[in-house]
Amino acid sequence: MSATLTLAGLLLAQSAWFVAPTNIERTDVAYEAMSHGRTDAAISQLRDHSANDAAALINLGTAYARKGMRAEAMECFEAAMAADRYELQLADGSWMDSRRAARIAAARLDRTSTLASR
Template sequence: MATTLLLAGLMLAQSAPAITVEAQPGLDQVGYQALSAGRPDLAIERISADPVMSASDPAALINLGTAYARTGDRTAALARYKAALTSRDRYDLELADGRWLDSRAAARLAILMLERGKALALR
């Protein structure tokens, strides 16, 4: 897995801004394309199709949490964000504004945004 992932902020037509994660440009490995298209159910399906990734990869967990948040399941979203926070996997993510965040810091940000009624995803 790549050691860095690009994190970009997105504004959704729905109620909250989002950030989505994509391991390699052009691939939908962590549900980025489905999330950016406003299809959280499809993102859940695609991310969950790889049980290893959806159980341990911080980027996948954050996007899965975002997908659940967008479907209104805040409990499932929080569980995925917490799993990303405690994952043994850890790497840096670049924010849209050029700042870099450790994946655990991104997970903490996702939790904070969820508490404020917003969703975080990684690109």
């Protein structure tokens, strides 16, 4: 099954809009909250409907990462890698496979945790 998502965001996605292939209805997955820095509101919104939705999982992981909740963020990115696959439109207008986007987000999270500053 294929779906099309429009994704905007920080790591790869701050939030997404779902566009069903057969209609133009859009469902918000915390775009406003994420884009306005309301991380707690985004987490509350996304936690409720992110079970097998890669875009919501990536966004929830991004929100957790913003809060410094690395383990929770990585869990979301890993779940997104296992979720249904579809194409995401990123903030810059490019398109990417949802599993690839989740892998990149996880790699960036892992990379930032291994950096040490003096």
